[in-house]
Amino acid sequence: MxxxxxxxxxxVGFNAAA
Incomplete structure (x- = not known):
């Protein structure tokens, strides 16, 4: 990676969590 x-x-993970 x-x-x-x-x-x-x-x-992406931060946006999904927010």
Whole structure:
């Protein structure tokens, strides 16, 4: 997994949680 993918996953997860 690349850093980009990791950040993307965090963003998506954060949006889903919010």
């Amino acid at each position: 690349t850093i980009s993918g990791f950040v993307f996953m965090i963003s």
